[in-house]
Amino acid sequence: MFNAQLFRPKSRCCSAKMKVIAVLPLCVTLICQGYSTGAKSCKDRCGEKYNSQNECHCNSKCTQYKNCCSDYTDLCDNAGAGGGSVITDAEIKGISETLYTLDSNKASASQLNIDPQALVPNSQTNSQTDLSSRPFFRYLDETSLFSRPTYSALLALLDNYHRMTGQAEDISPQQLVEQETFIKETMSNTKLGRELFAFFYNKGLYASEEEFLQDLKMMWFGLYSRSNNKNDSSGFEHVFAGEVKGGKVSGFHNWIQFYLLEKKGQLNYYSHSFNGPWTTYPDVLGMQFIWDGYFKQLGSAVIGSSPEFDFAIYSLCYITRPGKQCRLSLGGNQLNIQTYTWDKSFYGDGKKFIASAYPATP
Helix, strand or coil, X not given: CCCHHHHHHHHHHHHHHHHHHHHHHHHHHHHHHCHHHCCCCCXXXXXXXXXXXXXXXXXXXXXXXXXXXXXXXXXXXXXXXXXXXXCCHHHHHHHHHHHHHHCCCCCCCCCEEECCCXXXXXXXXXXXXXXXXXXXXXXXXXXXHCCCHHHHHHHHHHCCCCCECCCCCCCCHHHHHHHHHHHHHHHHCCHHHHHHHHHHHHCCCCCCHHHHHHHXXXXXXXCECCCCCCCCECHHHHHHHCXXXXXXXXXXXXXXXXXHHHHCCCEEEEEEEEECCCCCCCEEEEEEEEECCEEEEEEEEEECCCHHHHHHHHHXXXXXXXXXXXXXXXXXXXXXXXXXXXXXXXXXXXXXXXXXXXXXXX
16 A cells, blocks of 8 residues: 655655765865865965965965965975975986086096095094194096086086175176076986986976076076075075175085186095995095084085086975975985075075085984
């Protein structure tokens, strides 16, 4: 016998369930896109265009305007200095091994011979005691190495700067040409440089080689003020040439500049507190030295590498891990690079200049 009372409630119940099932996928979709939370997360939003409707933001300018979402650093910093695809630590180690293999202009054992001498513990790096009676560099085949285009391009730049902070840099038209030449020779005219660009291009960080090279020029050579509101510094000067600030050596993480100054009698090597595990070049050391009376407690540098290799690994780490430690793999051994961003002035679309980059020794 048909019971209408039993049938009607069952119909209403089933209908309600059907409505819930139909609406549920839409709710899940909105949650995933961040709409139900007022776009408070950077999940799937890194590098997006500014939208005033969002409660917080996830593009390269949000740190400048202090309106980033709370998870911006965790989710988007690994997307690189300019936003884009997330680049994993494994991918960074992979490309760094490739760059290491492609460094055909590095010094060989017959071209470079160093004498590290005194090894001191970290607790004694500030003793300012000369524990090494001989120069750090025993021999360098300048004729062979310095005649190569990337070395020549670096040498042309090293004498372009006033080392004292607070003294404005006056970059001449010729020096601008030298900057362009260095970037072209290291990044466009070497397999190593082209490989680095291809890596960034495939990850969507740069749309063209021209954009890549222009960004390198700005982040490395763009001037900013470390003292007295003068345009007295740049990432390149700080890292490759070295500066003096507050009566101490600041920056200075390039072995070729070290060699040139030691040869001139302007630099006195004291000791080292770290010597990397590499048995061939490039090697990594953390050194103590005096530069014309100014002390450097720990000047870490890659030794025997080509200019393009140094420029590439520092750029790789700054673009992918700005302001953080970046884990590389060189010949199967790990090397961490520490970078710092300059946060007081900007270029382009709110991008930050390089403040420093160097091997992070234990």
